[in-house]
Amino acid sequence: MNNIESLIPQRKHLIFDILQGLDFDMADWSDSLKSDSPPSSNPKYCFNWSFIREDNQLIVLNLWHEELVESNGIIFQEHKFKEFAAITSEKKRRNRALAIDQACRTAYQQNIPVRVVICKGDIANGKVHKRELDNEVWAITGYDLVSGATIIQRGVNPTNKILIDQFDLDRSNSTPIQYERNGVTYVRSSFVRHKVLMRANGNCEFCGKQGFTTNNGDNYLETHHITPLAENGPDSIKNVIALCSEDHRKAHFEKNTLLTRENLYSIVKQNIEKQLVKVVSQQLLCET
Numbered sequence: 001m002n003n004i005e006s007l008i009p010q011r012k013h014l015i016f017d018i019l020q021g022l023d024f025d026m027a028d029w030s031d032s033l034k035s036d037s038p039p040s041s042n043p044k045y046c047f048n049w050s051f052i053r054e055d056n057q058l059i060v061l062n063l064w065h066e067e068l069v070e071s072n073g074i075i076f077q078e079h080k081f082k083e084f085a086a087i088t089s090e091k092k093r094r095n096r097a098l099a100i101d102q103a104c105r106t107a108y109q110q111n112i113p114v115r116v117v118i119c120k121g122d123i124a125n126g127k128v129h130k131r132e133l134d135n136e137v138w139a140i141t142g143y144d145l146v147s148g149a150t151i152i153q154r155g156v157n158p159t160n161k162i163l164i165d166q167f168d169l170d171r172s173n174s175t176p177i178q179y180e181r182n183g184v185t186y187v188r189s190s191f192v193r194h195k196v197l198m199r200a201n202g203n204c205e206f207c208g209k210q211g212f213t214t215n216n217g218d219n220y221l222e223t224h225h226i227t228p229l230a231e232n233g234p235d236s237i238k239n240v241i242a243l244c245s246e247d248h249r250k251a252h253f254e255k256n257t258l259l260t261r262e263n264l265y266s267i268v269k270q271n272i273e274k275q276l277v278k279v280v281s282q283q284l285l286c287e288t
């Protein structure tokens with residue numbers, strides 16, 4: 001089973017035990033303790049939302065089950081921890097939000113795998129009733145350097161993102177900032193590109209043909225700004241479409257092309273509407 005309901009945690013495991021099981025160094029949980037309480041309840045650590053292992057090879061995130069979304073068979077969460085940190089007045093929550101934002105950015109930029117502890121309980125008061133480690137590997141598949149918007153996706157190896165575009169190809173230089181030949185710098189949000197790739201789910205949004213498979217086994221499509229950034233087109237999911245390589249070239253160069261801005265905008269609009277229906281119906285299923 002691979003749906004959201006199968007991921008409801010059944011037991012309440014301690015974060016301490018989960019991290020120890022993942023080879024984290026737990027010494028400071030005991031060493032920094034100022035009371036007689038057990039190390040597993042050390043307030044310096046036990047309320048944190050994110051943990052980075054000392055060797056920088058694994059990141060653990062606590063996520064609420066209620067915030068999982070399923071679309072096109074992909075299970076993920078979307079967050080803007082940076083924005084949350086900016087608006088919350090509570091210092092401790094702000095620090096936790098800044099830490100998890102930092103962890104997500106690091107995981108994205110350095111291709112570090114993520115393990116997720118799925119929690120269920122009273123979200124408003126931050127009280128966990130059930131807590132279990134999910135046995136799949138997750139990855140940060142999209143991160144926007146400006147807003148901090150992030151996609152945390154289940155069942156993805158970070159070096160094999162499954163859905164990739166032309167900007168993901170060169171992983172050794174996988175910076176979300178692309179330099180144009182004319183010297184103008186445009187910031188393309190990897191969050192936006194990956195939201196669009198998830199919407200297309202491997203098929204060209206114009207002709208419907210499946211993108212080709214790369215050496216790594218990823219599905220390759222190209223993301224295209226309908227109104228170019230150079231013409232002040234917004235870097236948003238409404239202005240970006242996923243196309244096969246051939247259609248992408250046609251959109252730029254073909255004489256009397258069918259890939260007009262008007263046509264592409266109408267396809268994107270339809271696909272966004274279709275996607276919203278799916279996500280909402282999944283959430284309704286969850287509630288029953």
Ligand SMILES: [Zn+2]
Pocket residue numbers: 204205206207208209243244245246247
């Ligand atoms: Zn196509």
Ligand SMILES: [Zn+2]
Pocket residue numbers: 223224225248252
């Ligand atoms: Zn283009």
